[in-house]
Amino acid sequence: MRELAESRGIPVMILESFRAGGALDALAAAAPDFFAVVSFGRIFPPEALALPRLGCVNLHASLLPAYRGASPIQAAIVNGERTTGVTTMEMAAELDAGPVYLSERTPIDPDENAGELSERLARIGAPLLVETLRRVAREGLRPAPQPPEGISTAPTLRKRDGLVPWDRDAVRVHDHIRGMNPRPGSFTFLRGATLKVLRAAVADFSGPARGRPGTILEARGGTILVSCGGGAVRLLELQAEGRKALGAAEFLRGFAIEKGEVCG
Structure with a gap:
């Protein structure tokens, strides 16, 4: 925006504070x-x-x-x-x-x-x-x-607000992941490391719940299925620490996730 304004001859003022550096006087002078x-x-x-x-x-x-x-x-x-x-x-x-x-x-x-x-x-x-x-x-x-x-x-969001609440039902988990991306970013922990969850979908899942919310129910053939407080979600795009964002199939080729592991 600053570059566009300056390219068109529009004055630009960067305000750190209204009460510092004569900011109010400068604004008033612009009438x-x-x-x-x-x-x-x-x-x-x-x-x-x-x-x-x-x-x-x-x-x-x-x-x-x-x-x-x-x-x-x-x-x-x-x-x-x-x-x-x-x-x-x-x-x-x-x-x-x-x-x-x-x-x-x-x-x-x-x-x-x-x-x-x-x-x-x-x-x-x-x-x-x-x-x-x-x-x-x-x-x-x-x-x-x-x-x-x-x-x-x-209110203002903090980084920790992006932590995926696996104990909620699948629809709410999906909403959380959508709502927290791209900022502050949705994430979970797996094996003690941060795993960003960039995209997900509510799974058509009718099987019995296994383990607590956050449990990996399936991790093969391009499918990563995670249990929630109700139902399950499919993780579609993820990003491990120090890695680029990848779709689920490509992610599984380079990052071995085991069925039964727990995200938290």
């Missing part, structure tokens, strides 16, 4: 009509919110008031949501709690991961943000308060 904010990751102080003539508009990757916070895309997938969307809102002191201008809904594909959904929401959100700014400037569009019902949060 902005709007602040259009996307994935900024910082709370705007009241002095900054008051600077633009027509206000501060944020594009958020959820249907507010659901999934306020830093990881709305991951949270929607991990929680098994079938739809999500993007919302433009007037920024307020409380994170993602400002009144809403416009929103657009979209279904979540059952095999879509967080990275793929993020790219798709960006394509939906960009024109929605432009439309919001245009209508506020030309039509005086006013935002509506968020309803008090349906508020949920999506």
Whole structure:
């Protein structure tokens, strides 16, 4: 984004803090009509919110008031949501709690991961943000308060949040793997080493459970089948420490996994 802006003669300012290095004075000197904010990751102080003539508009990757916070895309997938969307809102002191201008809904594909959904929401959100700014400037569009019902949060994710919860049922395990990829990354442990799980699928599995959740039920012929708290999943793409990502068949040719071993 910085390279694109500079190539078109648009001034770029890197903010470490609003209160350091004369940042507020520099922003005020620009006499902005709007602040259009996307994935900024910082709370705007009241002095900054008051600077633009027509206000501060944020594009958020959820249907507010659901999934306020830093990881709305991951949270929607991990929680098994079938739809999500993007919302433009007037920024307020409380994170993602400002009144809403416009929103657009979209279904979540059952095999879509967080990275793929993020790219798709960006394509939906960009024109929605432009439309919001245009209508506020030309039509005086006013935002509506968020309803008090349906508020949920999506806090910042840490690396350890990617650990696969094998004790959940297979659908939820699959949702976790989709939701945590590519960031912070879904992983498990096998023989004490970290094993990244990049893609999986819910298995058509009706056999009796063997061992505790995380047990390898099958590892042959390109199939890696792992038991869950209910049902099982097939691991489709994995990455061992220091190795490149591989499909299951190729992975098994270079990494001998034994039936009965346990991921944890």
